[in-house]
Amino acid sequence: MSLRGEQEFSVEISAPVAVCFDVITSFERYPEWFSGISSATVLQRYPNGLGRIVEFGLDMMLKRIRYVLEYNYKAPTHLDWHSVDGDIESIAGHYDLEPLTKTKTRATCRQAVSVGFWVPGALKKMLEQSALRQSVLEFKAAAEAAYANKPVRKSKRA
Numbered sequence: 001m002s003l004r005g006e007q008e009f010s011v012e013i014s015a016p017v018a019v020c021f022d023v024i025t026s027f028e029r030y031p032e033w034f035s036g037i038s039s040a041t042v043l044q045r046y047p048n049g050l051g052r053i054v055e056f057g058l059d060m061m062l063k064r065i066r067y068v069l070e071y072n073y074k075a076p077t078h079l080d081w082h083s084v085d086g087d088i089e090s091i092a093g094h095y096d097l098e099p100l101t102k103t104k105t106r107a108t109c110r111q112a113v114s115v116g117f118w119v120p121g122a123l124k125k126m127l128e129q130s131a132l133r134q135s136v137l138e139f140k141a142a143a144e145a146a147y148a149n150k151p152v153r154k155s156k157r158a
Contacts, residue, residue, distance in 0.1 A: 006093075006112035007132045013107055013140045015147035017099045020107060021076035023143045024095055027054045033142040034135060043068070050075070053084065067091060089114040103147075109136050 013020055023029075030040040039057035046052050050073055058065040067086030073079045080094035093111030100106055111132055 006110055008108065008110040009133045009136045010106055010108040011136050011140050012100065013105045013143050014103065015105060015143040016103055017076050017097045017105045019147045020097050020105045020139075020143045021079075023146050024097075024107075024139060025050055025071075025073075025079065027051050029142075030056070033145075034138050036131065036135065038064070046073075048075075055086075105143075107136060107139065107143075109139075 015023075027040045027042055030037040036058055037056055038059040039055075041055045042051040042053070043055055044051075044053040051071055053068060053070050055066065055068045058067075065087045067088045068084050069081040069091060070084045071079055071081045077097045077099075078094065081092065083089075083091040091111065091113050093109065096108045098106040098108070109132060
């Protein structure tokens, strides 16, 4: 994938690839740990049970934003998505989960977002980088908590 304006962030997670894949594909649980997501509903599933079409809700300060993504998988190390409906013009991205050891995984997320309205270039890039980094770090915390069998707390964005 090579999209204009894409951002990338990687992190090492102290959890096996299988646990990471389970956490990142358990969309209905996103509101528990992903500070930007207020709702997540799987609208369609593949025969193996993985979410194919997923609707998300974001509660922004002044507006609620809805977007729908379609997912494809190469379990348990890759998932990609692209937008198919919603308030955001386009979203496309992917996660790669690379096993480093039996209990350590490198997660790399790459994503490009076009919101559909003008935002100054420097501000847009800063917001995208910050949002992507925050979401990957929240995923890391959720995967490590799942591996340790502990509840995860939803962080608050600054």
